[in-house]
Amino acid sequence: MAEKHQVCFADELQPGSRKVVEIGGRSIGVFNVNNQFYAIRNSCPHRGAPLCRGVVTGLVTSPELYELEMERLGEIVRCPWHGWEFDLTTGRSVFNPHKMRVKSYDVSVEPEPMDLQGDFVLVDGEPDPFIETFDTTVEPSGEQGRKVVFVHV
Amino acid sequence: MSATATNNERQTEVGNDTRLHKAKRFPIVDTDVHHSFFDKSDLYPYLSDIYRDRWADYGTGVGTSTAHNGGFRGRRADTIDVEQEQPANIGTSAIDVQDTIDRLLDGAGVDVAILTGGPMGGASAMMDIDYASALCTAFNDYSIDTWVAADPRFRLTLAINHQDPEGAAREIDRLGQHPQVVGVMVSCGAPKPFGFRSYHPIYEACVRNGLAFAMHFGAEGSGINPPPTSAGYPSYYIESRQARPTFYMAHLASMIFEGVFEKFPTLKVGMIEGGFAWVPPMLWKMDLDWKGLRYQVPWVKRLPSEYVKEHVRFATQPMEEPDRPEALKHIIDWMSGEQTLMFATDYPHWDWDDPAMTLNGFPDDFRRRVFFDNAVDTFGLNKNGEMDRLLSEVAG
Numbered sequence: 310m311a312e313k314h315q316v317c318f319a320d321e322l323q324p325g326s327r328k329v330v331e332i333g334g335r336s337i338g339v340f341n342v343n344n345q346f347y348a349i350r351n352s353c354p355h356r357g358a359p360l361c362r363g364v365v366t367g368l369v370t371s372p373e374l375y376e377l378e379m380e381r382l383g384e385i386v387r388c389p390w391h392g393w394e395f396d397l398t399t400g401r402s403v404f405n406p407h408k409m410r411v412k413s414y415d416v417s418v419e420p421e422p423m424d425l426q427g428d429f430v431l432v433d434g435e436p437d438p439f440i441e442t443f444d445t446t447v448e449p450s451g452e453q454g455r456k457v458v459f460v461h462v
Numbered sequence: 463m464s465a466t467a468t469n470n471e472r473q474t475e476v477g478n479d480t481r482l483h484k485a486k487r488f489p490i491v492d493t494d495v496h497h498s499f500f501d502k503s504d505l506y507p508y509l510s511d512i513y514r515d516r517w518a519d520y521g522t523g524v525g526t527s528t529a530h531n532g533g534f535r536g537r538r539a540d541t542i543d544v545e546q547e548q549p550a551n552i553g554t555s556a557i558d559v560q561d562t563i564d565r566l567l568d569g570a571g572v573d574v575a576i577l578t579g580g581p582m583g584g585a586s587a588m589m590d591i592d593y594a595s596a597l598c599t600a601f602n603d604y605s606i607d608t609w610v611a612a613d614p615r616f617r618l619t620l621a622i623n624h625q626d627p628e629g630a631a632r633e634i635d636r637l638g639q640h641p642q643v644v645g646v647m648v649s650c651g652a653p654k655p656f657g658f659r660s661y662h663p664i665y666e667a668c669v670r671n672g673l674a675f676a677m678h679f680g681a682e683g684s685g686i687n688p689p690p691t692s693a694g695y696p697s698y699y700i701e702s703r704q705a706r707p708t709f710y711m712a713h714l715a716s717m718i719f720e721g722v723f724e725k726f727p728t729l730k731v732g733m734i735e736g737g738f739a740w741v742p743p744m745l746w747k748m749d750l751d752w753k754g755l756r757y758q759v760p761w762v763k764r765l766p767s768e769y770v771k772e773h774v775r776f777a778t779q780p781m782e783e784p785d786r787p788e789a790l791k792h793i794i795d796w797m798s799g800e801q802t803l804m805f806a807t808d809y810p811h812w813d814w815d816d817p818a819m820t821l822n823g824f825p826d827d828f829r830r831r832v833f834f835d836n837a838v839d840t841f842g843l844n845k846n847g848e849m850d851r852l853l854s855e856v857a858g
Binding site for chain 2: 374391
């Protein structure tokens with residue numbers, strides 16, 4: 310079973326901000342994305358970079374040739390090394406979502422422990438970089454009117 | 463004299479052992495045959511009075527940046543009698559139609575020869591774009607009347623001036639439906655790489671006429687073009703040859719990341735006389751960089767290597783010869799060579815490849831794709847079923 314770990318008060322983590330915490334030997338980033346909280350492992354599956362230190366941005370798309378459009382602002386983290394983009398809300402890689410899917414977890418079940426390099430899932434024959442994602446909950450605290458963010462690891 | 467005796471004499475004279483291609487199991491398409499006029503006056507009938515005088519008095523006015531080459535003035539010395547006085551235009555191009563038929567088509571067993579010549583010096587290196595385009599037009603008319611008309615095995619890539627995209631598009635529309643015109647040819651030397659949007663009228667015209675867009679080393683560092691290496695002007699021809707792939711690389715990256723293949727999903731591109739050992743590392747690099755920088759060019763929807771494998775074909779010559787022969791197999795495998803390579807002799811250059819002596823250690827189905835199928839697809843050679851007929855003739 311996943312264990313519930315208190316991260317901070319919800320009002321300490323405003324939309325667009327993040328907090329990196331150490332839980333059970335794992336570095337985990339908790340992000341407030343438009344008042345939803347998401348937790349991902351602070352390690353890029355590409356080269357092990359501290360992914361949660363990357364720029365949080367949106368998905369740049371091109372509805373027409375040479376048009377740039379920013380969608381889903383705040384939902385994408387761009388790795389500080391080499392620039393791979395991941396969807397904070399799902400852990401999916403942006404550049405090749407068809408071939409590179411996140412290993413999905415039942416939120417109520419503790420994720421299997423995994424090695425950084427040796428545990429990629431093959432989809433259509435391609436290596437599958439994924440970020441380990443964790444369930445988060447926001448619950449009332451003892452303090453009047455304040456809520457606490459928990460991450461389930 | 464019997465026909466056999468004639469053939470034997472010719473065989474000796476053209477310097478090819480015709481026995482080597484007698485047993486071939488598929489036709490051979492040669493995607494790079496350099497042709498030109500015998501004498502500059504050959505173009506006079508196709509030029510206006512004004513440009514004819516300029517051509518007669520000044521030529522292109524842009525020489526080449528490297529003042530020397532290999533072989534005999536850049537060509538196979540065995541294609542001429544080196545002890546005789548040579549015609550003025552003896553150089554890197556074939557200038558005698560019948561001699562080319564004898565040596566290359568009959569002699570080396572080439573069944574379809576794609577002509578890739580153009581106005582000497584590179585029209586796209588000239589300051590006056592209208593004059594340059596007029597020279598291309600004249601050269602194309604001359605090529606059709608003199609070369610294409612001489613033998614049904616010749617096909618033509620149209621010489622165009624990429625500095626004048628609108629004029630180039632008009633030229634493509636003027637001749638693009640000729641049954642033996644199969645593509646468009648430009649020199650790699652250019653002020654801007656080929657993905658740049660001002661060139662797009664050329665691609666529109668290629669797609670409109672069902673023609674491949676091919677580029678060939680040439681005109682780098684001459685006329686208005688930037689230097690023949692990105693680090694400036696080298697002293698020697700052998701140096702400039704080492705920088706050749708960088709031109710193809712710059713054009714390829716430009717076409718991919720400017721979204722040319724998103725905009726023109728049926729465009730086929732031929733990269734001619736650039737070799738190919740440089741291709742696999744570039745595919746890896748483009749794919750990796752796209753993962754990190756995709757957001758800057760989001761119209762590039764797929765891995766760059768996927769566009770290359772679908773749209774771009776590389777002529778085999780000048781083929782690298784790794785000191786460990788198995789390395790060549792790896793390189794070919796890494797770039798899906800069975801899909802992306804097309805054979806070329808580069809006739810009559812001194813460093814040409816004889817089809818009978820090229821890629822011999824490879825399986826037959828691979829060889830057939832490289833020597834035949836890939837060029838047929840890229841240049842649309844089978845529009846009227848003529849390649850089907852040729853295949854059944856050769857394969858029996």
